Amino acid sequence: MKALSALTLFSSWTLQARASAVFAHFMVGNTESYSQSQWKEDITLARDAHIDAFALNMAHSEIFTDSIATAFKTAQDLDFKLFFSFDYAGNGSWPKKDTIDLMNQYRDHAAYYRHKDKPLLSTFEGGDSRDWAEIRNKTDSFFVPDWSSLGPEKAANRSYIDGLFSWSAWPEGPRRMNTSADDAYIKALDGKPYMMPVSPWFYTNMPGFKKNWVWRGDNLWFDRWQQVMDLQPEFVQIISWNDYGESHYIGPRRDDGYEAFGRGKAPFNYAKDIPHDGWRTFLPFLIDGYKKNSSAVAVDQEDVVTWYRLHPAAACSTGGTTGNAKVQGQKEYKPGEILEDRIFYSALLKSSADVSVKIGKQKLTGKWENVPRGGSGLYHGSVPFKSTGDVKVTVSRDGDKVASVSGEHITDRCPDLNGKDYQNYNAWVGTSVGTAIGLSVGMAIVPFMTLLALFIS
Structure with missing residues (x-):
């Protein structure tokens, strides 16, 4: 009875201590013509x-009343949640009354996300506003703004914030992502909730918005989720669901959602025919692992996901794109010094398996650079590409195929615009359709029992 009582108390304490949740940054500006079926x-x-x-990002000119109402009605019907992230950078600050009125209109809606019985309120910038x-x-909101331009210490010193969201989701320069920015926020918040950003990619070429740079993606989608598992923040926000202009969308592409390419005077639509849906394949496994604070969750289906750029870095004109952004106070590089010409792949497997990559007629033996503890979980690796042609990534075990992706071909011919070829630094993402394997690994028993023993003692 004593052990059972302790187990019950321990589980209850754990659930109360961490209210983990994962959100996706959603650009409302792409939804003016959205139908109910699209929502x-x-x-x-x-x-x-x-x-x-969804964290509904809205500039002041993007108050699409009908679309927002449809979104909340649909979310309620589907048992999903929404909350507002007021964008104070896109078109300047919101009038205070408009922000208050919109929040109060929806704060008690059944589909509005609440934390500690308060409606969650966030921002994109706006730290200079006194409102x-x-x-x-x-x-009466639980206020978790993104004021990255202020820095973590200055932002955390505002007495009226309940937590902070960081926009520092991409590495600077030719290196893999680390958690130095996250660590600074967690330290500055001193126990208040941290909303950690996770993003798979970043490339934008919109001179109309004075944006034309690429940050290193490469292994980022894999690396960042491992960092989430390690840091266990209160919240995670994926950047983004549908920001096509910055190439970090993980949702479906919409032909009527490309309006920003026109306003931003993009030389071409670098999201068209470039799917990213495959980056959602392992989210159930990753999100469940984060929420349970365990990497040993059930592997119900074995799959492989691959992503890569469609052109060698040296093949075409940069189109003026830089590696890093001078406007962000960063040292600029050539894009080819930031991004590697490699095919990246992750596989969710019940046990060890082999990986191979075919590019045109070239066959490459792949390797796993990251292997999960115990052999069951998410594997990750990459191979360089030095040739062109159709791509196929195959995972096999004991000579039998487990999963494979037939990907878009790599070519040294780039988009031709008025006789000038433009490099597309966006990533093509593909996913397999795996076979259900019915494996149930369960939670990590040893760490749990160790903690339980400490609790009982």
């Missing part, structure tokens, strides 16, 4: 990926 599709896909809510204390009080 339903997006919400269903996000829910199937185990995402808890937030009043906005927070008049909407």
Whole structure:
């Protein structure tokens, strides 16, 4: 009875101590012509990926009343959540009254995300506004803004914040991502909730918005989720669901959602025909592992996902794109010094397996650079590409195929625009359709029992 009572108390304490949730940054500006069926599709896909809510990013000119109302009605019907992330950078600050009125209109809606029985309120920038204390009080919100331009210490010193969201989701220069920015936020917050950013990629070429740079993606989608598992923040926000102009979308592409390419005077649409849906394949496994604070969750299906750029870095004109962004105070590099000409792949496996890659007629033996402890879980690796042609990534075990992806071909011919070839630094993402294997690994028993023994003693 003593052990059972301790187990019950320990489980209850753990659930109360951590209210983990995963959100996806959603650009409302792409939804002016959204139908109810499109909202339903997006919400269903996000829910199937185990995402808890969309963070609705809205500049002041993007108050699409009908679309927002449809979104909340659809989310309620599908048992999904939404919350507002007011964008104070895109078109400047919101009038205080408009922010308060919109929050109060939806704060008690059944589909509005709540934390500690308060509606969650976030921002993209706006740290220089003096309105937030009043906005927070008049909407009785749990306030977790992104004020990255202020830095973690200055932002955390505002007495009226309940937590902070960071926009530092990409590495600077030719290196893999680390957690130095996250560590700084966690230290500055001193126990208040941290919303950790996770993003798979970043490339933008929109001179109309004075944006034309690429940050290193490469292994980022794999690396960042491992860091989430290690840091166990209160919240995670994926950047993004549908920001096509910055190439980090993980949701479906919409032909009527490319409006920013026109306003941003992009030389070409670098999201068209470049799917990213495959990056959602392992989200249920990753999100469940994060929420349970365990990498040993059930592997129900074995799959492989691959991503890579469609052109060698030296094949075509950069189109003026730089590696890193001078406007962000960063040292600039050539894009080819930031991004590697490699094919990246991750596989969710019940046990060790082999991986091979075929590019045109070239056959490469792949390797795993990251192997899960115990052999069951997410594997990751990459191979260089030095040739062109169709791509196929295959995972096999004992000579039998487990999963494979037939990917888009790599070519040294880039988009031709008025006689000038432009490099597309976006990543093509593909996923296999695996076979259900019915494996149930369960939670990590040894660490749990160790903690339980300490609790009982």
